[in-house]
Amino acid sequence: KNEVEQSPQNLTAQEGEFITINCSYSVGISALHWLQQHPGGGIVSLFMLSSGKKKHGRLIATINIQEKHSSLHITASHPRDSAVYICGVHSGAGSYQLTFGKGTKLSVIP
Amino acid sequence: GEEVAQTPKHLVRGEGQKAKLYCAPIKGHSYVFWYQQVLKNEFKFLISFQNENVFDETGMPKERFSAKCLPNSPCSLEIQATKLEDSAVYFCASSRVFTETQYFGPGTRLLVL
Numbered sequence: 691k692n693e694v695e696q697s698p699q700n701l702t703a704q705e706g707e708f709i710t711i712n713c714s715y716s717v718g719i720s721a722l723h724w725l726q727q728h729p730g731g732g733i734v735s736l737f738m739l740s741s742g743k744k745k746h747g748r749l750i751a752t753i754n755i756q757e758k759h760s761s762l763h764i765t766a767s768h769p770r771d772s773a774v775y776i777c778g779v780h781s782g783a784g785s786y787q788l789t790f791g792k793g794t795k796l797s798v799i800p
Numbered sequence: 801g802e803e804v805a806q807t808p809k810h811l812v813r814g815e816g817q818k819a820k821l822y823c824a825p826i827k828g829h830s831y832v833f834w835y836q837q838v839l840k841n842e843f844k845f846l847i848s849f850q851n852e853n854v855f856d857e858t859g860m861p862k863e864r865f866s867a868k869c870l871p872n873s874p875c876s877l878e879i880q881a882t883k884l885e886d887s888a889v890y891f892c893a894s895s896r897v898f899t900e901t902q903y904f905g906p907g908t909r910l911l912v913l
Binding site: 731734740778787793 | 844845856858889900902906
C-alpha cells in the first residue's frame with residue numbers, strides 16, 4: 691500500500707505570502723491529485739498530474755517522479771485560500787487504487 | 801447536469817439499519833468515484849465505476865457495503881446493517897475520463913446512532 695505523507699499538517703500565513711505544501715509517497719504512482727476542501731466541507735479538485743508542472747491562476751503544482759514528491763504552491767495568498775489541501779495518489783503498475791494524505795490545514799490571515 | 805448531485809444531504813440511521821446514498825454524475829462523465837471522510841479527517845477511496853462496470857473496489861469494506869451504477873439511474877452506495885463507525889460524509893465524484901479532473905458532489909452526511 692502506498693504511504694502518503696503531507697507536510698506541514700497546519701500552516702498559518704499572512705496575506706500575500708508565498709505558500710508551499712508538500713506531499714511525499716512511498717511507491718511509484720501513475721498520477722497524483724491535489725484537492726481543496728473548503729471550511730464548509732465542499733471539495734474541489736485542483737490538479738491531476740503525472741509529470742512536470744501545472745499552473746492554474748495563483749496555484750502551481752509540481753511533481754518529481756524520481757524523488758516521489760509533489761508540491762503545491764500558492765502565490766500571493768489570500769484569506770479565501772484558507773482550506774484543507776489534500777494530496778492523493780494513484781498507485782502505478784495497473785492499480786487504480788487511490789490513497790490520500792491526512793491533509794494540510796492552511797489559514798491565511800489578512 | 802453540470803454538477804454532481806448527491807442525495808440526501810443528511811441521513812440519520814439507527815445502528816443496524818440500512819442506508820442508501822445516491823449520486824448523479826455530470827452528464828457525459830464515464831467515471832464515478834465514491835469516497836468516505838470520517839469527522840473531516842482522512843479521505844478514503846471506496847470504489848470507482850466506468851459506466852456501469854466496477855473499475856476498482858479495493859477500498860470497499862467487503863461485508864456491508866455495496867454500490868451500483870445502472871444505466872439511466874443515479875449511482876447508489878448502500879450500507880447494510882450500519883455501524884456507529886460508518887458515520888461519515890460520503891462524497892461522490894465523476895470525471896469524463898479516468899485521467900482527468902474529478903468533479904465532486906456536496907456529499908451526504910450519514911449519522912448512525
